[in-house]
Every structure is written in C-alpha cells, then in structure tokens.
Amino acid sequence: MKVFLVGANGQIGRKLVELLGSSSEHSVRAMIRNPEQANELEKLGAETVVANLEGSVSELAEAVKGSDAIIFSAGSGGSTGSDKTLLVDLDGAAKMVEAAEQAGVDRFVMVSALQAHNRENWNEKLRPYYVAKHYADKILESSSLNYTIVRPGGLLNEPGTGKVEASENLGRASIPREDVAQTVLAALTEEHTFKRSFDLISGDQTIQEALKNV
Amino acid sequence: MKVFLVGANGQIGRKLVELLGSSSEHSVRAMIRNPEQANELEKLGAETVVANLEGSVSELAEAVKGSDAIIFSAGSGGSTGSDKTLLVDLDGAAKMVEAAEQAGVDRFVMVSALQAHNRENWNEKLRPYYVAKHYADKILESSSLNYTIVRPGGLLNEPGTGKVEASENLGRASIPREDVAQTVLAALTEEHTFKRSFDLISGDQTIQEALKNV
Numbered sequence: 001m002k003v004f005l006v007g008a009n010g011q012i013g014r015k016l017v018e019l020l021g022s023s024s025e026h027s028v029r030a031m032i033r034n035p036e037q038a039n040e041l042e043k044l045g046a047e048t049v050v051a052n053l054e055g056s057v058s059e060l061a062e063a064v065k066g067s068d069a070i071i072f073s074a075g076s077g078g079s080t081g082s083d084k085t086l087l088v089d090l091d092g093a094a095k096m097v098e099a100a101e102q103a104g105v106d107r108f109v110m111v112s113a114l115q116a117h118n119r120e121n122w123n124e125k126l127r128p129y130y131v132a133k134h135y136a137d138k139i140l141e142s143s144s145l146n147y148t149i150v151r152p153g154g155l156l157n158e159p160g161t162g163k164v165e166a167s168e169n170l171g172r173a174s175i176p177r178e179d180v181a182q183t184v185l186a187a188l189t190e191e192h193t194f195k196r197s198f199d200l201i202s203g204d205q206t207i208q209e210a211l212k213n214v
Numbered sequence: 215m216k217v218f219l220v221g222a223n224g225q226i227g228r229k230l231v232e233l234l235g236s237s238s239e240h241s242v243r244a245m246i247r248n249p250e251q252a253n254e255l256e257k258l259g260a261e262t263v264v265a266n267l268e269g270s271v272s273e274l275a276e277a278v279k280g281s282d283a284i285i286f287s288a289g290s291g292g293s294t295g296s297d298k299t300l301l302v303d304l305d306g307a308a309k310m311v312e313a314a315e316q317a318g319v320d321r322f323v324m325v326s327a328l329q330a331h332n333r334e335n336w337n338e339k340l341r342p343y344y345v346a347k348h349y350a351d352k353i354l355e356s357s358s359l360n361y362t363i364v365r366p367g368g369l370l371n372e373p374g375t376g377k378v379e380a381s382e383n384l385g386r387a388s389i390p391r392e393d394v395a396q397t398v399l400a401a402l403t404e405e406h407t408f409k410r411s412f413d414l415i416s417g418d419q420t421i422q423e424a425l426k427n428v
Contacts, residue, residue, distance in 0.1 A: 056334070082296030086342040090349065091333075119305075120270070128300040135304065135349050142356065 001026045001188060004067035004105070006053070006096060007074030008032065008041055011155070012111060015181035016071060021045020026188070031063060053092030060099035069107035069188055070100050082128045089129065093136035097143050108145045109184055112137050114153040114172065114199050121172075137197065148187045149197035152180045165203025166210040173201035183207050215240045215402060218281035218319070220267070220310060221288030222246065222255055225369070226325060229395035230285060235259020240402070245277060267306030274313035283321035283402055284314050296342045303343065307350035311357050322359045323398055326351050328367040328386065328413050335386075351411065362401045363411035366394045379417025380424040387415035397421050 003020055007013040008030035020028035021044045030046040032038060038048040051063035053074060064070060072093055076084035093110070100108055113133050115121035122130040140147045153173045160178030183200055187193040190211045198214040205213075217234055221227040222244035234242035235258045244260040246252060252262040265277035267288060278284060286307055290298035307324070314322055327347050329335035336344040354361045367387045374392030397414055401407040404425045412428040419427075 082300055083342045086296055086300060086345040091345045094349070095333075119309075128297045131300040131305045135308070135353075139349075139352075 001068040001107075002066065003028050003188065004049075004064045004070045005030045005046070006070065006072045007111075008046065008048075009037060010073055010075060010077075011157070012177050012181050012184075013073045014044075015178055016073060016184060017041055017044045017046050019181055019185050023185075026185075029067060053088050053095065057095045057098045057102065060095055061102040064096075064099055064105050065103045067103075067105050069109065070096065070105055071109045071111070071184060071188070072096055073111040073184070085129055085132045089132040090136050094139045097140050097145065100145055101143060106146050107188070108140060108143075108147045109187055110137060110140055110147065110149045111180065111184060112149050112151040112197075114151050114170065114201070116151055117197065118169070141197065146194050147197075148193040148195075150180070150184055150187060151197065151199045152183075153199070153201040155180065161202060162206060163202065163204050164200055164207055164210045165205060166198045166200050166214050168198055168214070170199035170201050175200060175202045179207070183211070186211055215282040215321075216280065217242050217402065218263075218278045218284045219244045219260070220284065220286045221325075222260065222262075223251060224287055224289060224291075225371070226391050226395050226398075227287045228258075229392055230287060230398060231255055231258045231260050233395055233399050237399075240399075243281060267302050267309065271309045271312045271316065274309055275316040278310075278313055278319050279317045281317075281319050283323065284310065284319055285323045285325070285398060285402075286310055287325040287398070299343055299346045303346040304350050308353045311354050311359065314359055315357060320360050321402070322354060322357075322361045323401055324351060324354055324361065324363045325394065325398060326363050326365040326411075328365050328384065328415070330365055331411065332383070355411065360408050361411075362407040362409075364394065364398055364401060365411065365413045366397075367413070367415040369394065375416060376420060377416065377418050378414055378421055378424045379419060380412045380414050380428045382412055382428070384413035384415050389414060389416045393421070397425070400425055 020026050028046045030041045030048050032048050049063045076088040116133040156176045158176045160176045186207045234240050242260045244255045244262050263277050290302040330347040370390045372390045374390045400421045
C-alpha cells in the first residue's frame with residue numbers, strides 16, 4: 001500500500017515512518033509543513049509532500065491523491081494551546097477526511113485517545129483536547145471512508161513488547177508508542193478493524209490476535 | 215410553546231427573555247449556571263432552571279424535560295480563551311442536542327455565525343471560534359431534531375429595524391442583536407425554517423417575508 005502519513009514528525013509518526021520505510025509491503029509518503037523537514041524523513045525511507053493541515057481541503061486532496069491509505073497521527077501537542085487544538089486536532093483532521101473523500105483514498109486510520117468516545121471518562125486536565133478528538137473521530141465515523149480508529153492509553157517511550165489489549169472499552173492504562181505504531185501498521189490491512197474503533201493498552205495478546213477480536 | 219433558553223445572560227439571550235417573557239404565545243425557561251442570576255431573569259418574565267453546559271447530558275436532559283423547543287444562544291465569549299470555546303460552544307452545544315433527543319424535545323433553534331458552514335469565509339482572527347460553531351452546527355444538522363440554524367453577521371447593539379435579509383449564503387455584513395432575537399423568535403414556529411440553516415444580515419424584507427424564502 002502507498003501510505004500517506006500525517007504527523008510524521010510526531011513521536012508515533014516517526015516510528016511509523018521507520019516501520020513503513022523498511023517494509024516490503026508498503027511505501028510511505030510523509031506530509032511535512034516545512035521543506036527543511038524532508039531530508040531527515042527521506043533518510044528513513046519516506047517520500048515527502050509539503051502541505052499544511054491549516055490549509056484548504058483542495059490543497060490536502062491534491063497532496064493525498066494516488067495514495068491507498070491515510071494514517072493520521074498528527075497532534076498540535078500540549079504546548080500550543082487550545083487555538084491549535086481546534087485548528088489542527090479537530091478541523092485539520094476533518095479536512096483530511098474530506099480530502100480523502102475528494103481524492104478517492106478510501107482507507108483511513110486515525111490515532112485517537114483512550115475513551116475519546118465517552119465523555120464520562122475524559123481526563124479532567126485534558127478535556128479540551130478530548131473534545132477535539134471526540135468530534136474528529138465522530139466525523140470520520142460518519143464519513144464514507146473505510147476507517148479504523150485506534151484509541152491508545154497513556155503513551156510511553158519504553159521499547160514495545162508486541163503484546164497489547166484492544167477492545168471497545170478499556171480502563172485507563174498505558175502503552176509504549178512503539179506498540180501503538182506496530183498496531184496501526186497491522187490494522188492497515190486487517191479486515192477485522194475495518195469500520196471499527198477501539199481502545200488500545202498494553203496486554204498479553206499479540207497484536208495480530210488482539211486485532212482479530214476487536 | 216414552552217421555550218427552553220440556553221444563554222439567557224448573553225446579549226441576544228437577554229433580548230429573547232424579554233420577547234418571550236412578554237409574549238402571549240410562548241413561555242420561557244431560562245437555564246442559568248448560578249442561582250444568583252435567577253432574580254433578574256424572573257423579573258423579565260422567565261422561569262429559571264439551574265444547570266451547566268459543562269455538566270452531563272443526563273443533567274441537561276433533566277433540565278429540558280417538558281419543554282417544547284430549545285433556543286441555543288450561549289457562547290463562551292471572546293475573553294475566556296479556546297479551552298472554553300471547545301467545552302461550551304462545541305461540546306456544550308452537542309450535549310444540548312443529545313439532551314434534547316433524550317428528553318424528546320424536538321424543536322431546536324441554534325444561533326450560529328455568518329458563513330460558519332464555509333471555511334473559506336471565516337474571519338481569520340476568529341478561526342478557532344468558527345471551528346467550534348461549524349462542528350456544533352453539523353452535529354445539530356445530523357441529529358434527529360427539527361432544527362433551524364440562524365447564522366447572523368456582525369452583531370450590533372443598535373435598535374432593531376425589523377428589516378432583514380436571510381439566505382443560505384450572504385456576504386459579510388452586520389445586523390442589530392434585536393433583529394436577530396426577533397428572527398429567532400419568528401423562526402420558532404415558521405415551518406419554512408424547519409430543517410434549514412441560513413445566514414442573516416440587515417436587509418429590506420420584513421422578518422416574516424425573509425423567513426418564508428429561506
């Protein structure tokens with residue numbers, strides 16, 4: 001699959017570039033805001049495309065044209081404030097969904113956050129962020145696309161274990177970013193995850209097993 | 215109609231309380247966050263109900279139960295920052311829609327903003343606010359409710375003229391808050407506005423005429 005990656009410079013995104021760049025099954029086109037980011041990502045095996053989540057849908061549709069799938073792992077980050085949460089995490093994601101529909105890219109895997117679908121379980125300190133993720137996910141779910149929404153728990157920088165738990169509703173727990181990236185990669189082609197959304201934390205199943213049961 | 219008003223302490227909301235409170239056709243229940251706000255609104259002819267847009271859907275459903283219609287004219291205001299824009303203007307509005315569905319209150323009139331449905335025409339300085347309004351409107355439009363979305367232009371404190379222009383797409387222009395309130399009131403029972411969304415600015419038609427042509 002030709003995979004278009006949004007958020008390649010994030011921590012999960014960087015791992016996805018490495019995995020996709022060294023894969024024999026897939027190739028990766030990384031969306032970057034700034035041409036200066038190209039060199040480093042190309043060394044990891046990615047093609048790069050300059051485009052901006054704060055730009056227009058038609059610009060984004062042009063960027064994704066010809067891809068087979070989109071992975072959205074972009075986030076405005078904790079330091080930029082809720083203006084960017086609205087513009088990037090919500091509107092940026094929704095524009096990407098529209099761009100995918102316009103360009104005929106049917107497969108869309110979203111990296112969301114544990115329990116983003118249940119207001120009752122949102123982390124109080126991160127409520128504005130959860131609002132943005134909640135509605136971005138809803139927009140993807142109500143689109144015409146073949147989506148998968150992966151909602152990982154607290155993200156760790158530890159090495160991955162390859163063992164996870166995936167289910168519609170899980171309690172608060174954590175997971176290494178590396179395992180999130182491996183799960184997103186495996187989900188791309190795993191039909192059991194088509195049109196499904198699920199929480200993801202560390203567990204005791206292999207990623208393949210876990211994805212077959214979501 | 216028993217009208218449940220969200221945002222009664224806003225500038226348009228206050229005018230709606232006055233209009234509804236002195237109407238022979240309608241009665242008004244004003245939602246307030248703080249019991250201390252009750253006295254002033256009750257003097258204008260409103261019943262008051264204490265509830266909070268940052269509370270749960272079930273709390274809001276309890277508050278709206280028994281009403282015939284909801285008018286949503288709440289806004290977090292320009293001074294509170296985008297955290298509140300996400301929590302109130304977007305999530306608060308969406309929760310109110312869910313509460314209306316749960317409580318069986320079918321009629322819902324939303325006060326939105328000119329061109330909130332067209333990203334290309336958003337005021338650059340207010341983009342985060344427009345993102346919130348855009349998705350709140352979309353959620354209402356995709357609900358099961360009998361909605362009307364009124365998208366006024368730049369709001370003025372001048373006296374109303376009773377003359378407006380209403381259409382799906384209008385250029386940037388302004389309108390007195392009093393005319394917005396009168397239009398919202400007229401829309402409540404005007405069947406031409408059912409399941410419709412429209413821009414609203416000052417013009418040369420009476421409100422009744424304008425609403426018959428949206």
